[in-house]
Amino acid sequence: MSEAPFLTKWFEIMDSDTPSRILDLIDDDFTFSILFSTDGRATDFAGGREAMEGYLAQREKNTLTHHPLAVSSTGSAEFYLGEVRRAGEVVANYVAAGQVGASGRLERLIIGRSPGVRFEGGADVHPGAAGR
Secondary structure (H helix, E strand, C coil), X not given: CCCCHHHHHHHHHHCCCCHHHHHHHEEEEEEEEEEEEECCEEEEEEECHHHHHHHHHHCCCCCXXXXXXXXXXECCEEEEEEEEEECCEEEEEEEEEEEECCXXXXXXXXXXXXXXXXXXXXXXCCCCCCCC
């Protein structure tokens, strides 16, 4: 499997006790959209730094974890397919794409999350561990 080091770090921080540390990873002109679907309803969190702060404030902390199924990168773009788990049980799949700028920080991020489509993950796959 390929690697997506920036997004891998992003999701590890999101799963930590201090997810607000991701704000240190975003560029000054950062823009994002997270389309978040639960129970047949979707919410689009979108904007820049202030909107990301709002997203983090409403998010469940220490409840959900992100697990990679397939990751890849090309140039400054990274791609991530994963599953979200609550207490070890899969509740949704998500896809993410990010663009890392020359500053080494994230400039663009788009994430779609839905319980409506499931990708089979089997055992955990860890980026950089090809053949696992």
